[in-house]
Amino acid sequence: MNNRKNTEAERLTFWEKMYIPEIARGLGITLRQMFKPKDFVRQYPEQRWEPTGSFRGRPVLVEEDGGERCVACGLCARVCPALAIEVQAGETPREKERYPEKFEINMLRCIFCSYCEEVCPEEAIVMSKDYEIVYTSPQEAILGKDELLVPKAKLQDRLEFLRQYK
Amino acid sequence: MSDLTFTLIEFGIKAAIIINIVLVMASVEVYLERKISAWIQNRVGPNRVGPMGLLQPIADVVKLFMKEDLVPKAAFQGFHRLAPLLTLAVAIGVYAVIPYAHYVNIGERTVYWGIAPNINIGVLFILAMTSIGVYGITLAGWASNSKYSLLGGLRSAAQMISYELSMGLSLLGVILIAGTLSLNEIILFQRDGWYGLRWMVFLQPVGFLIFLVSSFAETNRTPFDLPEAEPELVGGYNTEYSGMKFGMFFLAEYANMATASAFLSLLYFGGWSLPFPEFWDSIGLIEGTWSRALLQFGSFFVKLMIFIVFFIWVRWTVPRFRYDQLMNLGWKVLLPLSIINLFVTASVIIFFGL
């Protein structure tokens, strides 16, 4: 025999079962909401949101002294869970001797996990603040080096964040 | 000018005005719905198109017109086309008997506000028309040849049948008291007494509540919007409709909401009648003048808008009922309650008179 009150409907009081007082209470709540000021709404295209350093936007390559920091070790491509990165190494007369001839990130695959950033020994790939990511064709979504390279100065927030918490 | 030509012109003009009012009202309702839902959810709502987003409904309609009109291959073509037409035609047809104000005298003639406000079966006509509306929805569900649509259509039919009963029975109380089925006479009854405030809502509070709940069910609005429950049925009966055909369902839904609001304000809140009729007579605004008629129209319109806002407000407050709860409420609560209400009303009239 089941004589415990164990369903929601059995636990309700008489007045709650009558619907009407409870509905009136609910209407009161929504009425109060209606007249609250809505000043935390952001009018998006005019008022943009500036993310903090902890934000994980589009992954980009750090550009330093006119070249990339990346040494084309391929770790990021290896760790990427979505297989979004493709790196091809080449030789360069510069101090680091290696550089990526080709570096592509397929933004349709990227899931913004930031593993690439975490694994990179050179701190050469970091997550940027760019969150307005729109493409009109699948080809366009494959970003080459020209779109990926971002001067170090612009990524300062993220680099500092990484120093502190990574 | 002969009588016939005058009548034809009169009714032509009235019909044109009323159809336009219905369509404009529908877009006003859509705007209000979007704004009020936004406010309740702490958002701002449409504010891009025109000042304060006022032109948003026009943009919506343009969007619907531009959309491709898809018809599923397996649908029953003719019926698939017929369904939205039927729904919309019925929804607009109801407005033929709604009185917007009393009358104005133009020369010798008395022109009533409304196409046939004095028809002696007005209440019956509205009930009949709104129950034809369910055919459109059921037909749409069946003709689309899709599971979701069919389920939506069936739910709609079941819901209408269950709630039409208690709706009709709760109405009978009003009809017993007023002793007539004509809408204008019901309003006149409410005007002639208690300083123009002998509103049925004071005489029939229980009947009013039952009628209010049933009209939510009749218009397929939350908490009884099971026929188009989005989370379960995609879009319910209108899943397979796109473009302007969907627009017609949309329009019909809002027209029905306005009908229900108009019906509520006519039957229970005195419709176009102004409180304190002697006062208006004493300052020269007698029956039959334009200013009196406009004031009456204003009175009706304010009540109408209040109900429309109430409908919207409830939609964004109360969650949807489960199907068994809906049926329980309809058959086990509202139906017995409306029968008791009818009995009590009838006995009071018999034993105490009015």
Ligand code: SF4
């Ligand atoms: S970005 Fe970093 S991890 Fe990726 S190839 Fe370059 S150096 Fe290696």
Ligand code: SF4
């Ligand atoms: S953020 Fe994650 S998914 Fe995107 S490129 Fe880096 S490792 Fe791949």
